[in-house]
Amino acid sequence: MKIGVIKAYMLKEFKDLIRSRMIFLVYIMPTLILVMFGYGIKLEVKHSRLIILDHDKSELSYTLINRFEHSKYFNTKVLDITENEALRMIKAAKADIILIIPQSFEKRIFHKDKTEIGAFIDGAFPLRAMTMQSYVQGVVYSMIRDLMERYHIRIKKIEINYRNLFNQSLRDENAIVPGLIGLVLLVAPAILAALLIVKEKEKGTIFNFYSSPVKKSDFLIAKLTPVFLLHSVNIFILLLWALYLFKVPFRGEFWIYWLTSEIYILISLSIGLLVSIVTNRQIVAVILTVIITVIPGFLYSGILMPISSMSKEAYIEAHLFPVMYYNHIIYDTFLIGQGFEAQKNLLYLLILIFYAALLFIIGSALLKKELK
Amino acid sequence: MRIFGTVFFKELLIFLRSIGLVAVVLYSFTIDVYIAGEGIEVKPKNVSVGYVDYSNSILPQKILSHLHPPEFKKPKPFTSQKELSQAIFNKEILVGLVFESDFEKSLLTDGKTKLNILLDSTAAAQSYITLYYLQNIVMRFVPQKEGFELKTHKLFNQNADTHMFISFSEFISVLTLIGVILSAAVFVKEKEEGTWDIMLLMPVDSKIIILAKAFSQVFIIICASILSMGYVVLTIFNTPFNGSFLDFFMLTLLYSLTLAGIGLFIASVSKDIMQVAQISILIMMPLIFLSGAWTPIYSMHPLLQKLSLLSPLRYYIEGSESVVFRGTATVDLLQYYIPLAIIGTALFIFGFKKIGRLF
Structure with a gap:
């Protein structure tokens, strides 16, 4: 190992990154992804466009309409159109929900006759539809309950007393942003590491390395250290965004976050290294890296689906990817704060170290200093 | 016309010869869409529940059986609340129910x-x-006031099945990403090799070359889309196709042309593939963000709502969702066709002019 060679090589890589303005990509892309997704993914649906067809026009139906009008979740319009016209508005994406109050609704309610309100929800976007459905049910049922209480109808009831642990106000940001850090730190270093090597392959300058006395280990250190150092800064940048822009609480210890993230970056680098071995063109390297990191990064991150609720195969697959282990620790440091008092966190950290070592060894063993 | 054909087929041949690229395109349009559709499900499913029952009565068991x-x-079952919360802290349990000792008695x-x-x-x-869900279960459990019922119907997708929706969205993202990168790459590759200036200097009309190159990539994208839509989204996930296929095809064609326009622009400002990747990400992220794919447009900030009118993706997503899921008639689709055509043409002409300039 020659320190001089490594230094010169690294200096060249840094200069290259700055001159080709890749440095912007290194710092802008992770921030951009975090900000876009952090703001972009909203599970709450506000101002959904509700159309009420009131065939009853009674006091009770006006009370109901009034309740919808005062809810921030709906932009309510009461229209005097036929049901088919309303349906056509949904089809043209001009409305999301139609609520039909039948004739003599009030009368039947007070006579305890059977009656029903129909709610038709645009199901083209299933999650949005389910959320809207629960909002509609909430408004309608709470009105009926108040009505019964006003007339002193005693009913047996079970009250639900729930506590949201870790994320008391059910903020979307708290649930999503830590997971996004796990995604970004998996994708970005991998792309950069893969590109630094594949670039030389595509331009043909890799032959300098093949034919020079530079050792394989020197080459790897020189190529991967800049990526590692540059992305280590991102660990802090992303943390600052999470804390000050998204106001995610940080209940754990900082050094755990830092240490785990550094190890995680090593894993990502090694994935990039593996990609650079199988590809010869930069474009293929970019797309391949994105595909093998983004999909598991999202699927097994716990953002969309908790690991504990996965089906058997998905549960096993999730344990094969490093994302899950990292995110478990990250969510702990942000929202729970148990640290290494919980043995599971410690175990997961060891697994991450094992992953980093394994992938790096495979990668460096497969990198050949010769023409195929 | 002969020149057009030659360049067109030359590009197709080059594409087919680079096996890596073909594999990546095929993978993204089929397996990737399949994995996303199969794997991601946002409905509560298999939710792990734990409970502590201090009351030793029948009612808790009845509730649990639901x-x-x-x-x-x-x-x-857990023996104490402490154990239960430990399991929740370790993420083994998502929902914990605690029945106090006087649970049934007070009822x-x-x-x-x-x-x-x-x-x-x-x-x-x-x-x-x-x-x-739990509120609904409990509500059903205690006899409610008879007679009244709220009936909700989720139109077009009664069970809120997310597989077909997510596979479809994944298809759109893949189409957007690959569409832009392919059509930019086909020009930038020539730039990198230094042959692009020669192409423009040849006695052949450079407009024809540019058109042929751009259309060859549009053709590849359209073929891949048909494969992806027809085979993965519609067949494997059994997505009902409620509209007319011609409408969908026309929308996709218009959208691919728009993508090619964006690709042309990116190609004209970048020197190598690396820059293509950077600039595409910088351009595509806002486009996707403003498209309403994640946040419904009417829930956005009013200023962002105005800005989203510029995103071609917005019209494509709304339009194609309308065709596929809502089965919207062609007349009502004009609100997507027209802006998409305008934005697409503008972008295409702009990129076309910019890439055709020699200096």
Whole structure:
């Protein structure tokens, strides 16, 4: 190992990154992804466009309409159109929900006759539809309950007393942003590491390395250290965004976050290294890296689906990817704060170290200093 | 016309010869779409439930018997609340129910009782919908006022099946990403090799070359889209196709042309593939962000709503969703056709002019 060679090589890589303005990509892309997704993914649906067809026009139906009008979740319009016209508005994406109050609704309610309100929800976007459905049910049922209480109808009831642990106000940001850090730190270093090597392959300058006395280990250190150092800064940048822009609480210890993230970056680098071995063109390297990191990064991150609720195969697959282990620790440091008092966190950290070592060894063993 | 054909087929041939690229395109349009559709599900499913029963009565068991597959896993008993919360902290359990010792008694004597629920709300979507499920179960449990009913129907997708929706969205993202990168790469590759200036200097009309190159990539994208839509989204996930296929095809064609326009622009400002990747990400992210794919447009900030009018993706997503899921008639689709055509043409002409300039 020659320190001089490594230094010169690294200096060249840094200069290259700055001159080709890749440095912007290194710092802008992770921030951009975090900000876009952090703001972009909203599970709450506000101002959904509700159309009420009131065939009853009674006091009770006006009370109901009034309740919808005062809810921030709906932009309510009461229209005097036929049901088919309303349906056509949904089809043209001009409305999301139609609520039909039948004739003599009030009368039947007070006579305890059977009656029903129909709610038709645009199901083209299933999650949005389910959320809207629960909002509609909430408004309608709470009105009926108040009505019964006003007339002193005693009913047996079970009250639900729930506590949201870790994320008391059910903020979307708290649930999503830590997971996004796990995604970004998996994708970005991998792309950069893969590109630094594949670039030389595509331009043909890799032959300098093949034919020079530079050792394989020197080459790897020189190529991967800049990526590692540059992305280590991102660990802090992303943390600052999470804390000050998204106001995610940080209940754990900082050094755990830092240490785990550094190890995680090593894993990502090694994935990039593996990609650079199988590809010869930069474009293929970019797309391949994105595909093998983004999909598991999202699927097994716990953002969309908790690991504990996965089906058997998905549960096993999730344990094969490093994302899950990292995110478990990250969510702990942000929202729970148990640290290494919980043995599971410690175990997961060891697994991450094992992953980093394994992938790096495979990668460096497969990198050949010769023409195929 | 002959020149057009030659360049067109030359590009197709080059594409087919680079096996890596073909593999990546095929993978993204088929397997990737399949994995996303199969794997991602946002409905509460298999939710792991744990409970502590201090009351030793029948009612808790009756309530628990309503928590069954596919939404819930079999509830797991714990002996103390401490153990239960430890399991929640370790993310083994998502929802914990605690029945106090006077749970059933108070219902019988006072007419009301309390059920304590602990939710791991790091998975906000699941815990929110799980809570709402539980409320419904409990509500059904105690006899309600007879007669009244709220009937909700989710049009076009009664079971809120997310597989077909997510596979379809993944298809759109893949189409956008690959579409832009392919059409930019086909020009930038020549720039990198230094042959692009020669192409423009040849006695052949450079417009024809540019058109042929751009259309060859549009053709590849359209073929891949048909494969992806026809085979993966419609066949494997059984997505009902409620509209007319011609409408969908026309929308996709217009959209691919728009993408080619963006690709041309990116190609004209970048020197190598690396820059293409950077600039495409910088351009595509806002486009996707403003498209309403994640946040419904009407929930956005009013300023962003105005800005989103410029995103071609917005029209394509709304339009194609309308065709596929809502089965919208062609007349009502004009609101997507017209802006998409305008933006597409503008972008295409702009990129076309810019790439055709020699200096």
